[in-house]
Amino acid sequence: xxxxxxxxxxxxxxxxxxxxxxxxxxxxxxxxxxxxxxxxxxxxxxxxxxxxxxxxxxxxxxxxxxxxxxxxxxxxxxxxxxxxxxxxxxxxxxxxxx
Amino acid sequence: xxxxxxxxxxxxxxxxxxxxxxxxxxxxxxxxxxxxxxxxxxxxxxxxxxxxxxxxxxxxxxxxxxxxxxxxxxxxxxxxxxxxxxxxxxxxxxxxxxxxxxxxxxxxxxxxxxxxxxxxxxxxxxxxxxxxxxxxxxxxxxxxxxxxxxxxxxxxxxxxxxxxxxxxxxxxxxxxxxxxxxxxxxxxxxxxxxxxxxxxxxxxxxxxxxxxxxxxxxxxxxxxxxxxxxxxxxxxxxxxxxxxxxxxxxxxxxxxxxxxxxxxxxxxxxxxxxxxxxxxxxxxxxxxxxxxxxxxxxxxxxxxxxxxxxxxxxxxxxxxxxxxx
Numbered sequence: 001x002x003x004x005x006x007x008x009x010x011x012x013x014x015x016x017x018x019x020x021x022x023x024x025x026x027x028x029x030x031x032x033x034x035x036x037x038x039x040x041x042x043x044x045x046x047x048x049x050x051x052x053x054x055x056x057x058x059x060x061x062x063x064x065x066x067x068x069x070x071x072x073x074x075x076x077x078x079x080x081x082x083x084x085x086x087x088x089x090x091x092x093x094x095x096x097x098x
Numbered sequence: 099x100x101x102x103x104x105x106x107x108x109x110x111x112x113x114x115x116x117x118x119x120x121x122x123x124x125x126x127x128x129x130x131x132x133x134x135x136x137x138x139x140x141x142x143x144x145x146x147x148x149x150x151x152x153x154x155x156x157x158x159x160x161x162x163x164x165x166x167x168x169x170x171x172x173x174x175x176x177x178x179x180x181x182x183x184x185x186x187x188x189x190x191x192x193x194x195x196x197x198x199x200x201x202x203x204x205x206x207x208x209x210x211x212x213x214x215x216x217x218x219x220x221x222x223x224x225x226x227x228x229x230x231x232x233x234x235x236x237x238x239x240x241x242x243x244x245x246x247x248x249x250x251x252x253x254x255x256x257x258x259x260x261x262x263x264x265x266x267x268x269x270x271x272x273x274x275x276x277x278x279x280x281x282x283x284x285x286x287x288x289x290x291x292x293x294x295x296x297x298x299x300x301x302x303x304x305x306x307x308x309x310x311x312x313x314x315x316x317x318x319x320x321x322x323x324x325x326x327x328x329x330x331x332x333x334x335x336x337x338x339x340x341x342x343x344x345x346x347x348x349x350x351x352x353x354x355x356x357x358x359x360x361x362x363x364x365x366x367x368x369x370x371x372x373x374x375x376x377x378x379x380x381x382x383x384x385x386x387x388x389x390x391x392x393x394x395x396x397x398x399x400x401x402x403x404x405x406x407x408x409x410x411x412x413x414x415x416x417x418x419x420x421x422x423x
Contacts, residue, residue: 008182012175012204014168020182032222034205064220066205068171 003061007086010070010078017070019049019078021086024062029053035067048072052079061086100137100145100169104176108134108149116157119144123159131156133184135176137169148173150181153307155191174204178220189220190307192333209308210337217333225308225337229345232303238268242350242381243343245272245309247391249279251289251414254354254389261383262352263297270346272305280395285417292413308337331368339376351378354385358392398422 003023010018024030029050035042045067052075053061061083070078084092108116108131116136117127131149139145145164149157155177160169181189190209193201195216198208206218209225219225242262248255263269271294273287281289283304291302342348351373356362366382373380389409397405398418407415 006182006185006187008179011179012171014171018175018178018205020178022187032205034203036203064205 001056001058001083001087001089003058003083003086004088005086007082007084009081009085010074012066012068014068015070015074017045017065017067017075017078019075019082020064021058021079021082022062023086024060027060029058029061029063031063031065033065033067035065036069037067044072045070045075048075049079052076053083056080056083058083058087100139100164100172102172102176103136103138104134104180106133107131112136115144116147116149119147119161120157120159125157125159127157133177133180135173137164137172139164145169146173148177150177153181153186153189155189158191158193170200171204174201178205188224188307191218192216193218210333210340212332212336215333217337219307225341228306228308229342232270232346233301234346235268235299235301238266238299239347240266240349241268241270241347242266242352243270243272243338243346243348244352245274245305245338246290247274247279248281248286248290249391250281250286250394250410250418251293252389252391252394252410254386254409255290255391256293256411257386257389258352258354258383259294259300260297262350262381263300265352265381266350267299269297269300269352270348271300271302272309273302274309275304275306289414289417293411308342309334331365332372335369335372339373339378343376343378349378350381352381352383355382357385357388358390 003021006020006022008018008020010016012018031046031049033042033046035045049063049065067075084090116134120127131151133150135148136144137146144161146160146169147157148155155174158170158173178189191201191206193216194214195211198216198218201218206220207222209217209219211217242265244258244262246255259269259271271290273290275283277283279286287302287304294300294302351369353366353369356366369380394406394409403419403422406418410418
């Protein structure tokens, strides 16, 4: 998935995360994370963000996330929504229950 | 929970209502807002407000009854999302230093601060990247700097740069990036570059958002209007002394004497006071023959090309001749 513009999803409400994604000139994911629970879960949140982007095939992006204690599933959902918007892609492939 | 109301432009009854709310918090509204957010409680009373003006988040205020409810986070999140959707990738805000922690938790990072104002941006390394992109020259000392609008670049500017460059191993000329002048920022920058190309120890750089532009001046939350000028210049100088000068080893700042504009004169006086405290020497250079960019613009207006020619370098003249009328 190619990031072509700015995409945002989520909020700064409690238990949510806001994810902003924009195109990067260099390859790689440049991630800035602010979290209310940085000490305890910073690494885990970063891992979910990076894995979700990898799953979508995003190889290059600048990502800014402000987390307010979101669960992993919320983090993944917000990253996906922001990435789809930033890729101007509406061809969603919903994951089916296994 | 609150009802979230967003919209643009801010005018009419809504404007008056928000102004009244801000006035109760000691905030004065100035200028136009591109986008606003209002949170209302169950009774329809305002619980919190916030506006977006260009790249600046403004008028973020919370009613005492709504403090600690996450109202500010809701407001900021709406503003940030709107800015992002509008393609504005870099946001700034000005707040009281005691609010720094709260905005830090909302993804803003400190740029510089004075006793009364903290400037923040939503890029972790925004100013660091800006500074990293400015060329360095090893072993050049002393390093000087001047900040100029150059609207347009005149013989007066040229004289100042030349004189300052002689007194330095390396001179940075920061050209104000804000687009509020007759000559667009890109043109002003190019004319300074062309007009100083022969000076080997001069590096011309854009000031970007970090040498305070009029658009980003934090005038609105200052109660005493008389303090206003000081707050503005102090923040500008805080960015210079706390971030820019240390990164580039700048120990001298040059300004032209200001016989006309009282604001610039007050600014120069404030520099004289504050820069030495930060270990930076301020050097005033006598203005050459009273040449001013405003005089050049007046001559342009009158179509007096010969008059313009006498006051500006050939490089500036060539541009004006090609673009006038």
